[in-house]
Amino acid sequence: MNHDAQPAAISNEQWRHAKALQQQLDALLxxxxxxxxxxxxLGSVEESVQQVPALGRVALASSLPLIVRNKKRKEFIGGWLNYQVSLAGDGVPLQQDGTPxxxxxxxxxxxxxxxxxYDAFVGFPASAWQPWENRGNRLLWWEESESHFGAEWTxxxxxxxxxxxEALLAxxxxxxxxxxxxxxxDEALPADVPGLLRYHDVAAEGGCDLRVSVG
Structure with a gap:
């Protein structure tokens, strides 16, 4: 199924809700x-918007730079905490029956x-991604990382x-x-986190893809 084949453009109300959530979450983080x-x-939040022909704005992202200092007290970005709100488009994963x-x-x-x-976001199919470790069917993990804060994850x-x-905090x-x-x-991301989706590795042409399930 083509992720871009959505039935209708994102409404102004949906987009306003996403922007309000972004402001709320940026402040909490x-x-x-x-x-x-x-x-x-913490550095200044960087924002990005995804637009798709015929659908308009389908996703937004915020990236929070985590600034550290080396032994010479020089500051640099040690890693990034990112989140992406995908209302439609290729940021929306498929369920096991093939539906978004x-x-x-x-x-x-x-x-x-x-x-x-710059094509730096969570987009599907996942077959083009670097090989991941699927931890507990809820956290994708990449051990090799240039981040000061260790392994990368999603x-x-x-x-x-x-x-x-409270839901955003939890x-x-x-x-x-x-x-x-x-x-x-298991301690950081327990299975009862509100809204947490399960990842399932599936065979795909040229490698591995992902499907998700609720609960």
Whole structure:
């Protein structure tokens, strides 16, 4: 199935909701990560928007630079905490029956920021990605990383479940912080996280792809 073959363009109301969530989540991440002293300081959030012909704006992303200092006290970006809200388009994964799962939010620690214009984002099919380790069917893991904060990882949530500050804290902010702090997956990202999608590796031409399921 072609992920771009969506029935209708994203409505203004859907987009306003996504932008409001972005503002809310940026503020929560800045507050909690700043208080946790995870890094020397947090840089300015970088934003990106994905547009698809006939559908218009289908996704947005925020990337938070985690700034560290070396022994000479020189500051540099040690890694990035990213998230991506995909309402439609190739950021929406397929379920095991081949149908799109619906609007999602991807959370990721990568060595680079999300930027749709540079093809640096979570997009499917996953067969073109670097080989991953699927941990507990809920966290994709890449051990090799240039990030100061260790392995790179990604997990995915149903957007509809993120309907309050508490849901954002429970599903995005606290798990992301715990993973960046190196806590075990079962502790940092328990199976009962609100809206957490399960990843399933499936055989695909030229490699491996992913499908998702709810709960």
């Amino acid at each position: 800045g507050e909690v990560l700043g208080a946790a002293k995870l890094c020397h300081k 799962v619906g609007a999602v939010l991807h959370v990721a620690h990568w060595a680079c920021e999300f930027a749709f214009e 997990y995915t949530l149903q957007l509809a479940a993120l309907d309050s500050n 599903a995005v902010v606290r798990p992301a912080l715990a993973l960046l702090q190196g806590k075990p997956v």
